Amino acid sequence: MQKVYNFSAGPSVLADEVKLQAQKDFLNFNGSGMSVTEMSHRSKWYEDINNEAGALLRELMGIGDDYYVLFVQGGASTQFEAVPLNLLVKGKADYLVTGNFAEKAAKEAQKYGDIRIAASSKDKAFTYIPDLDTVEFRDDIDYVHFTMNNTIFGTRFTKFPKTAAPLVTDMSSNILSEVVDVNRFQLIYAGAQKNIGPAGVTIVIVKKDAIDHPMAICPTMLKYSTQAAADSLYNTPPCFSVYMSMLTFRWLKKLGGVAEIQKINEYKAGLLYDFIDNSSFYTNRVNPADRSIMNVPFVTPSPETDAKFIKEAAANGLVSLKGHRLAGGMRASIYNAMPVEGVKALIDFMKKFETENR
Amino acid sequence: MQKVYNFSAGPSVLADEVKLQAQKDFLNFNGSGMSVTEMSHRSKWYEDINNEAGALLRELMGIGDDYYVLFVQGGASTQFEAVPLNLLVKGKADYLVTGNFAEKAAKEAQKYGDIRIAASSKDKAFTYIPDLDTVEFRDDIDYVHFTMNNTIFGTRFTKFPKTAAPLVTDMSSNILSEVVDVNRFQLIYAGAQKNIGPAGVTIVIVKKDAIDHPMAICPTMLKYSTQAAADSLYNTPPCFSVYMSMLTFRWLKKLGGVAEIQKINEYKAGLLYDFIDNSSFYTNRVNPADRSIMNVPFVTPSPETDAKFIKEAAANGLVSLKGHRLAGGMRASIYNAMPVEGVKALIDFMKKFETENR
Numbered sequence: 001m002q003k004v005y006n007f008s009a010g011p012s013v014l015a016d017e018v019k020l021q022a023q024k025d026f027l028n029f030n031g032s033g034m035s036v037t038e039m040s041h042r043s044k045w046y047e048d049i050n051n052e053a054g055a056l057l058r059e060l061m062g063i064g065d066d067y068y069v070l071f072v073q074g075g076a077s078t079q080f081e082a083v084p085l086n087l088l089v090k091g092k093a094d095y096l097v098t099g100n101f102a103e104k105a106a107k108e109a110q111k112y113g114d115i116r117i118a119a120s121s122k123d124k125a126f127t128y129i130p131d132l133d134t135v136e137f138r139d140d141i142d143y144v145h146f147t148m149n150n151t152i153f154g155t156r157f158t159k160f161p162k163t164a165a166p167l168v169t170d171m172s173s174n175i176l177s178e179v180v181d182v183n184r185f186q187l188i189y190a191g192a193q194k195n196i197g198p199a200g201v202t203i204v205i206v207k208k209d210a211i212d213h214p215m216a217i218c219p220t221m222l223k224y225s226t227q228a229a230a231d232s233l234y235n236t237p238p239c240f241s242v243y244m245s246m247l248t249f250r251w252l253k254k255l256g257g258v259a260e261i262q263k264i265n266e267y268k269a270g271l272l273y274d275f276i277d278n279s280s281f282y283t284n285r286v287n288p289a290d291r292s293i294m295n296v297p298f299v300t301p302s303p304e305t306d307a308k309f310i311k312e313a314a315a316n317g318l319v320s321l322k323g324h325r326l327a328g329g330m331r332a333s334i335y336n337a338m339p340v341e342g343v344k345a346l347i348d349f350m351k352k353f354e355t356e357n358r
Numbered sequence: 359m360q361k362v363y364n365f366s367a368g369p370s371v372l373a374d375e376v377k378l379q380a381q382k383d384f385l386n387f388n389g390s391g392m393s394v395t396e397m398s399h400r401s402k403w404y405e406d407i408n409n410e411a412g413a414l415l416r417e418l419m420g421i422g423d424d425y426y427v428l429f430v431q432g433g434a435s436t437q438f439e440a441v442p443l444n445l446l447v448k449g450k451a452d453y454l455v456t457g458n459f460a461e462k463a464a465k466e467a468q469k470y471g472d473i474r475i476a477a478s479s480k481d482k483a484f485t486y487i488p489d490l491d492t493v494e495f496r497d498d499i500d501y502v503h504f505t506m507n508n509t510i511f512g513t514r515f516t517k518f519p520k521t522a523a524p525l526v527t528d529m530s531s532n533i534l535s536e537v538v539d540v541n542r543f544q545l546i547y548a549g550a551q552k553n554i555g556p557a558g559v560t561i562v563i564v565k566k567d568a569i570d571h572p573m574a575i576c577p578t579m580l581k582y583s584t585q586a587a588a589d590s591l592y593n594t595p596p597c598f599s600v601y602m603s604m605l606t607f608r609w610l611k612k613l614g615g616v617a618e619i620q621k622i623n624e625y626k627a628g629l630l631y632d633f634i635d636n637s638s639f640y641t642n643r644v645n646p647a648d649r650s651i652m653n654v655p656f657v658t659p660s661p662e663t664d665a666k667f668i669k670e671a672a673a674n675g676l677v678s679l680k681g682h683r684l685a686g687g688m689r690a691s692i693y694n695a696m697p698v699e700g701v702k703a704l705i706d707f708m709k710k711f712e713t714e715n716r
Contacts, residue, residue: 034362073436080578199399200596238596319390
């Protein structure tokens with residue numbers, strides 16, 4: 001088979017080592033004679049997986065004992081509602097709207113309290129992060145919410161909001177890709193399907209003292225306290241997704257951890273941005289200081305040429321490069337598991353395509 | 359490796375053919391060069407999986423066009439809340455409490471409306487199904503809810519409640535194990551991890567005209583209309599769980615469908631119940647007419663002997679036979695994918711153990 005580089009924004013490329021291990025052990029995990037897809041979540045085998053996954057994530061991100069690490073279901077979209085349902089005590093929160101998912105998060109929260117959009121970059125098609133030195137937040141709010149990396153538009157926060165209010169952030173598309181001080185946050189959430197594992201599990205990292213006052217209308221299954229009390233085993237968890245996440249955590253630890261992968265990610269992103277910036281054919285519209293190192297959107301001189309690019313790239317084993325319908329053009333998602341060779345292969349193809357279509 | 363028979367109540371044994379296929383295609387699904395664990399849910403490949411899974415389930419269960427078939431996240435536990443949040447319009451429903459999960463479903467629903475327990479079998483440790491000829495339901499209710507098969511206590515409904523009200527049922531532990539007329543129901547839900555596939559996906563089969571009046575406080579992600587409008591792709595689905603569910607549907611169809619597997623299930627259950635009933639050492643406490651063909655609880659003369667049985671059975675490759683903590687003793691879950699040989703191996707071991715421990 002042809003070697004394929006998968007630039008999908010999510011679900012996304014997993015490390016070869018992780019996939020090979022999962023395949024090898026697929027019929028017989030750890031001598032159990034069973035597949036992880038069929039074993040009881042109350043078995044010693046799965047208990048070990050659940051514990052190791054949690055412990056490794058704590059180690060990789062430097063998460064202290066004052067936080068719960070939860071594995072839940074429903075994706076970040078469910079967290080858009082779980083966050084206000086659990087954290088709105090005074091009933092007020094401020095949101096930064098820097099993309100489609102940030103906007104959805106704010107919209108869902110508005111059903112549950114007094115939500116103010118403190119700043120938005122919608123005026124320029126979400127191509128920048130608002131200047132955090134000038135954004136003002138209300139005094140009496142429960143939290144400030146922002147989306148640390150914006151998957152569709154290719155921006156990221158390199159600084160955090162200046163406020164005494166607790167911070168809540170959606171790290172779905174940048175978790176474990178760069179060093180982040182967890183202690184700055186009240187709550188971090190992330191769908192696993194970009195930098196961690198198969199879709200179906202969502203990570204929630206939340207301060208232990210923040211989960212005791214869910215709103216009365218909060219469903220039991222959306223309360224953080226429900227899974228916190230049961231070590232994420234209140235009901236049947238998405239076992240195989242947690243298992244493959246654990247394999248990714250092992251892989252990342254062996255590779256040197258988050259600081260090490262961050263260097264590689266910055267190198268990969270640098271290669272691609274440098275090539276685009278030095279080209280008169282390809283354009284990335286994002287404010288350079290706010291560029292994501294995970295998602296790199298770009299366009300050619302015309303939508304027709306974009307369509308041709310996507311088609312020919314796929315024929316050359318560079319797949320899922322089509323940009324989100326809200327952004328158009330192309331998008332290369334170069335998460336942790338995308339090897340440097342994949343980015344180089346993309347750049348080689350871009351060069352060739354430019355020559356043929358200039 | 360020793361051959362293992364997995365009697366877990368859920369997640370549960372999957373068919374060898376299904377696991378082998380998933381392992382074979384794990385690194386390269388359908389020539390895509392990608393694993394299903396990492397491919398975009400917006401790709402043609404996954405769209406095909408989503409469509410085939412839905413179409414096969416419709417075919418296997420005889421689900422008409424007046425129903426939506428949804429693949430959602432959160433388990434049956436989330437449906438305990440989604441059901442009342444979506445279906446309570448008049449604000450009233452009646453519940454039959456025939457086990458732990460039925461009781462939880464009623465308890466969660468009580469937060470959202472006027473919920474009446476129409477009948478309960480808690481008085482005799484859930485060892486029977488209430489006489490449906492004498493159970494009375496209120497006239498002005500939105501629905502009657504019951505749990506068709508009770509995983510922990512090993513009972514099942516062989517008839518349905520007599521009422522003009524719409525019926526809602528939890529089929530987590532008996533879906534696809536016996537022929538059921540879907541047209542009798544307003545809504546059927548089932549976690550996949552017993553008779554279908556890996557944990558992480560929940561099946562919802564709901565009348566199209568029943569989903570337009572969710573309660574105002576219903577979270578967007580718990581509204582059936584959200585996923586119905588998006589063909590279960592509103593947000594990233596649990597792709598690999600849906601994929602393996604599709605493989606199970608293919609396997610079941612090839613095997614002859616639900617009517618055929620029902621015969622096999624009745625044969626397997628018959629072997630085990632006959633053996634237990636003819637033994638003076640083992641006891642099944644369930645009212646014979648209400649016995650589950652999926653979950654068979656039994657005890658030896660003492661808790662100490664039960665513990666010994668569970669330990670020695672595991673050493674002989676018969677695993678996950680420990681009963682639920684609420685029921686004690688043993689429980690053999692003999693879902694669709696448990697081969698006849700597995701049940702025979704269990705009976706052989708039971709004979710031997712009886713001889714040695716009488």
